[in-house]
Amino acid sequence: MVNIRHVAARAGVSVTSVSNVLNDNKGTVSEEKRRLILQTIEEMGYRPNRRVRQLRKQANLTIAVQIDSTAISSNIWRPTIALDMILLQGIGRQAEERGYHTHILIPEQSRDIEDIYRQVIKENAVDGIVLVGFSSALDDCLIKPLLEELKQCAIPCVTRDTRLYAQGVPYVIYDLSNGINAAAGRLADLGHKRGAYIGTVDRKIINSCPPRFCLFESCLAKHGLSFAEELVFDERTEFDAYRRTLQIIDNDILPTFIVYSSDHLAMTGLEAMHDRGIKVPRDVSLVSIDNAPYAATARVPLATIDQHHLEQGRVLARVLLDQVENKGASAPDITLVRSDFIERDSLGGARGES
Amino acid sequence: MVNIRHVAARAGVSVTSVSNVLNDNKGTVSEEKRRLILQTIEEMGYRPNRRVRQLRKQANLTIAVQIDSTAISSNIWRPTIALDMILLQGIGRQAEERGYHTHILIPEQSRDIEDIYRQVIKENAVDGIVLVGFSSALDDCLIKPLLEELKQCAIPCVTRDTRLYAQGVPYVIYDLSNGINAAAGRLADLGHKRGAYIGTVDRKIINSCPPRFCLFESCLAKHGLSFAEELVFDERTEFDAYRRTLQIIDNDILPTFIVYSSDHLAMTGLEAMHDRGIKVPRDVSLVSIDNAPYAATARVPLATIDQHHLEQGRVLARVLLDQVENKGASAPDITLVRSDFIERDSLGGARGES
DNA sequence: CTGAAAGCGCTTACAG
DNA sequence: CTGAAAGCGCTTACAG
Numbered sequence: 001m002v003n004i005r006h007v008a009a010r011a012g013v014s015v016t017s018v019s020n021v022l023n024d025n026k027g028t029v030s031e032e033k034r035r036l037i038l039q040t041i042e043e044m045g046y047r048p049n050r051r052v053r054q055l056r057k058q059a060n061l062t063i064a065v066q067i068d069s070t071a072i073s074s075n076i077w078r079p080t081i082a083l084d085m086i087l088l089q090g091i092g093r094q095a096e097e098r099g100y101h102t103h104i105l106i107p108e109q110s111r112d113i114e115d116i117y118r119q120v121i122k123e124n125a126v127d128g129i130v131l132v133g134f135s136s137a138l139d140d141c142l143i144k145p146l147l148e149e150l151k152q153c154a155i156p157c158v159t160r161d162t163r164l165y166a167q168g169v170p171y172v173i174y175d176l177s178n179g180i181n182a183a184a185g186r187l188a189d190l191g192h193k194r195g196a197y198i199g200t201v202d203r204k205i206i207n208s209c210p211p212r213f214c215l216f217e218s219c220l221a222k223h224g225l226s227f228a229e230e231l232v233f234d235e236r237t238e239f240d241a242y243r244r245t246l247q248i249i250d251n252d253i254l255p256t257f258i259v260y261s262s263d264h265l266a267m268t269g270l271e272a273m274h275d276r277g278i279k280v281p282r283d284v285s286l287v288s289i290d291n292a293p294y295a296a297t298a299r300v301p302l303a304t305i306d307q308h309h310l311e312q313g314r315v316l317a318r319v320l321l322d323q324v325e326n327k328g329a330s331a332p333d334i335t336l337v338r339s340d341f342i343e344r345d346s347l348g349g350a351r352g353e354s
Numbered sequence: 355m356v357n358i359r360h361v362a363a364r365a366g367v368s369v370t371s372v373s374n375v376l377n378d379n380k381g382t383v384s385e386e387k388r389r390l391i392l393q394t395i396e397e398m399g400y401r402p403n404r405r406v407r408q409l410r411k412q413a414n415l416t417i418a419v420q421i422d423s424t425a426i427s428s429n430i431w432r433p434t435i436a437l438d439m440i441l442l443q444g445i446g447r448q449a450e451e452r453g454y455h456t457h458i459l460i461p462e463q464s465r466d467i468e469d470i471y472r473q474v475i476k477e478n479a480v481d482g483i484v485l486v487g488f489s490s491a492l493d494d495c496l497i498k499p500l501l502e503e504l505k506q507c508a509i510p511c512v513t514r515d516t517r518l519y520a521q522g523v524p525y526v527i528y529d530l531s532n533g534i535n536a537a538a539g540r541l542a543d544l545g546h547k548r549g550a551y552i553g554t555v556d557r558k559i560i561n562s563c564p565p566r567f568c569l570f571e572s573c574l575a576k577h578g579l580s581f582a583e584e585l586v587f588d589e590r591t592e593f594d595a596y597r598r599t600l601q602i603i604d605n606d607i608l609p610t611f612i613v614y615s616s617d618h619l620a621m622t623g624l625e626a627m628h629d630r631g632i633k634v635p636r637d638v639s640l641v642s643i644d645n646a647p648y649a650a651t652a653r654v655p656l657a658t659i660d661q662h663h664l665e666q667g668r669v670l671a672r673v674l675l676d677q678v679e680n681k682g683a684s685a686p687d688i689t690l691v692r693s694d695f696i697e698r699d700s701l702g703g704a705r706g707e708s
Numbered sequence: 709c710t711g712a713a714a715g716c717g718c719t720t721a722c723a724g
Numbered sequence: 725c726t727g728a729a730a731g732c733g734c735t736t737a738c739a740g
Contacts, residue, residue, distance in 0.1 A: 062457075106442055367727090
């Protein structure tokens with residue numbers, strides 16, 4: 001394996017000069033020499049050794065990402081795993097831009113904690129960790145000592161999980177209010193008045209973040225719109241959302257708009273409309289939440305609220321790395337990621353309006 | 355940060371002894387001393403520095419996993435992303451057991467190659483790479499030079515992608531014949547004769563691996579069974595599979611068994627049966643392929659062919675690490691991962707049989 | 709602008 | 725069984 005010494009010898013310069021070129025230290029090497037060195041590097045196929053750089057810089061230049069093993073096996077979460085992958089992608093991108101590599105931990109069922117001990121705490125190998133979230137089956141009394149140990153090792157962390165937030169881990173969460181408010185405004189502009197809601201109906205406010213249903217309800221109210229009481233349906237699975245949509249059609253109580261709590265549920269709504277010959281958006285408008293990658297290419301492109309999953313991942317990494325790089329500087333308790341309404345074909349004017 | 359020197363000083367022993375204890379070198383340190391050292395390590399919260407160990411051992415002790423960015427955004431693949439995560443989990447487990455960490459690359463759309471150059475080739479940072487697969491949109495003429503560079507850097511790779519296999523990358527693939535043959539045998543035992551097939555119908559043999567449809571056809575034939583010609587349906591999406599199942603029921607041509615090419619399609623079949631009051635397995639048996647995590651907890655637990663995704667991940671890592679650790683030893687062209695038939699409630703006796 | 713030297717924190721022969 | 729010393733391949737002051 002060729003090392004920096006070989007390169008220096010071959011180019012007839014000092015090791016210091018080569019290092020200066022590699023690190024792009026301005027004004028330390030003459031332009032002519034610089035070119036010679038770069039050429040020699042190319043010729044010899046020299047690849048700087050990352051682990052040594054880490055050693056000398058006293059930093060691992062690596063972050064870890066822990067992904068909860070149960071998220072993988074549960075059928076309920078299956079539709080949203082694609083979104084987790086995008087989150088992961090965002091984390092990796094931000095890390096890379098700042099010169100960090102991303103180490104992944106997907107422990108076996110119920111070995112999450114153990115794996116973090118082995119790969120992160122027992123070895124000095126990473127500078128920080130993104131705790132995406134733990135299974136709700138995992139007891140708090142196991143999580144506490146883990147967080148304690150991480151603190152002792154001076155390994156900063158960051159999370160997207162409300163439970164960990166409750167334990168004091170810096171928290172990154174999307175703020176749907178902006179996007180939902182914009183959607184409500186557009187619905188009002190288009191002459192809509194009363195609509196249906198199909199999806200998760202949750203009224204519990206977590207960490208001062210109202211759930212999506214409540215947000216939609218209050219934003220609609222602001223614009224003089226509402227969900228018809230008899231048209232609010234708490235459905236979790238794709239087929240339940242599908243059947244509920246069929247039922248609304250068959251009972252002839254189709255409103256001018258339906259809000260689905262996620263794109264993958266709205267997709268099944270589109271299928272139901274298709275089966276019954278209902279035209280979207282001529283007969284009914286659909287609005288949903290997520291802006292999953294497939295929303296734009298759906299049977300009818302979905303108007304939806306973009307949660308910026310990629311950006312969320314980037315922010316997670318940014319909040320983490322800011323802690324890593326300014327030792328001691330503590331992260332904000334909560335960092336919000338803004339949402340936006342993306343208008344697409346599934347949203348149109350209310351029936352009977354011009 | 356406390357290092358090995360501090361530990362040695364505090365315990366009043368040589369650095370060599372501490373190192374010997376850390377590396378579990380038998381018969382080099384007296385038992386009494388060993389205990390003292392371990393206790394000191396515990397007290398001081400000493401964490402051996404992985405990057406230095408890597409440096410001294412002249413190995414990165416890290417593998418990279420590249421995941422194709424397009425797999426994330428395509429709606430067609432959405433149902434199977436959970437399986438990719440399990441693959442990733444298997445890779446990580448095998449790596450960990452052999453002392454390696456797993457570095458993940460999920461590049462942005464169409465930046466796959468570029469990312470591998472930057473994080474793997476330009477820097478000496480990983481010992482090998484799992485190329486899970488590239489988008490079919492990516493041209494071969496970009497892939498070839500990449501593989502060439504990897505070879506020059508002596509970075510072994512392994513893949514699950516047929517295109518890369520065609521380029522000479524060691525290939526790991528599941529072998530469905532065993533599981534499908536067992537399923538066909540059981541169907542025969544239970545008195546079935548002619549059934550339906552709903553799902554991907556593909557007859558192209560890739561790398562001497564017949565596609566699942568052909569395998570099923572030939573295995574059934576071996577046991578005197580077959581798919582009724584008019585009951586073979588090429589369906590790709592969940593709703594298409596659902597509607598096709600409904601149609602079979604409504605047209606009163608329900609056979610005694612239906613094979614679905616994937617669990618997630620079979621799940622929609624179950625929904626169709628449910629909607630029409632058809633009892634599984636009393637009225638019809640269902641068999642599918644994947645043994646996805648949710649197959650066991652479906653409305654009716656699915657009889658399915660286990661592709662051992664976790665094991666597949668482990669084998670990918672094993673084939674890779676075997677190359678890493680025996681420099682020069684080349685990997686087998688193809689490594690097969692065995693499949694098994696998992697019998698569950700959705701399979702029962704044919705109607706009219708005792 | 710240039711280069712010899714110290715040192716990051718371990719492991720590995722090697723001599724006792 | 726024990727320990728002093730060399731060295732992995734870089735970067736960082738430092739002196740010229």
